[in-house]
Amino acid sequence: MMAALKTKRPVTVTSMTGPQREVRALPDGRLEATVSARPVRTLRDGKWVPIDTKLRRRADGLLAPGATTVGLAFSAGGGGPLVTMSRAGRTMSLAWPHGPLPAPVVDGESATYQNVFQDVDLVVRAKPSGFSHVLVVKTPAAARDPKLATVQMGLKADRMKVEADKAGGLRMVDQAAGGTVFKAAEPGNLKPEDETPYVRGGVLNRIEYGRRFRSKQGRS
Template sequence: MVVTASSPSLPEVSPVASAPNAGAAFAAARRQGTPVEVSDQTTETKRVFAQPDGQLNAELASMPVRVRRGAGWVPVNTTLTKSGSGFVHPQATVDDLSFSAGGDAPLVTFGKGDKTLSLSWPQKLPVPTLDGPTATYHEVFPGVDLVMQAAADGYNERLVVKNATAAKNPALKSIAFKLAAKGVTVSSDQSGRIEAVDAAGNLVFAAPTSTMWDARGPEVASAPVEATVKESTLLLHPAVAMLEDPGTRFPVVIDPDMHSWNQSMWAKVFNPTGSARARRVLPPAPPPRSPTAGRVRR
């Protein structure tokens, strides 16, 4: 009879999906033969995975897809809900964002920490209709809706002029938003681009040049919208010629947006159907500022 000693069985190790750093992730990936996420390299737009063969692979998103919450991450969720404070908030976005729930509250407040800006509509706002990420303030002028849409890194603002009668309203020639800023200086350049910089000169928020288009879409019928900052006011001057043109097809959409700088440098690229996608572009060097350029600082 032959007696042999059996080797003690090793405890089974459950596979892990993530590890706190690259060293731990590589060790786990080699051990289990599958990729392991490197948690300390996760950002709003990036996930990094250690591979069993010793390489690192990254998954990149063109826009923020997750938001830091405490020690972890949650998916971006721009669905709007009303709070008891008189505002409407998205559930999870990169920066703090709130829209008015109606009345005298600022139309939008946007920012993070000690750097914020807000815009107020010149009149009392109606209670908005909420639909996912969109808050619609009906009839802010006769025949004109104001549509605010939460985005992962900012917001989109649309004035929707629904018919030719509404387009004749003199109030559309110059629309004055009350502007308040904290921790940033807001200014506009000759192209209508709006920038908010902090005390160190760092660009924090940016709004691309505003445009407007009719029902045929921006590639077929569009015009620039002049936007200027003067003291504590943001002035929008839609193209009156387009509003009064008998060939214009309604509704007409007037489009100013605002985004965080580190996610805002996207060019709007429209396809033939009029829907939009985004393309990352590098910003040009800012031109010298005119001493008369409008700005507001708080």
């Protein structure tokens, strides 16, 4: 506040600023807070930097966003985890259960692994505080593939226990401290308005953290 008064310009109060809130001291002695609905900044080397979800190839070959509130990396193809996410010294990973992944097509914050099944793409997308992943079913024949009846991701949670929450989602709880490190909403599916069992160029299924679900057509 003294700096704002002296310079006659707003000064950020870093100790009161977070990923979704910025507090500034104003020259007239007031404090001003700007609150965002989702994270817009994250700490890097002790400094706040803007959120950047655009994917880039790291030195180890994995794909990672520029700056998010969690550590995040996507597969560049082949074996190994589809997604690895870390926070507060804990790490979780998801693995595609149907063999090696193809090299993805990268577009901004999204990585598309084409034809993980015939005419079915797997798309993962970096978010400010995590990620999403969906299966894109592109033809009626692909929607009838029996492999889509159950798609269960391999899940590893380092020093965390996985629990279902009351809303139908999942949470990963630190075994030592007891706090929730990661959480996921209940999986769902998106369909066109006519409720046909496939989507041309869109999304039919959303699979999160190995959970199963069924659409109105009986396909998960």
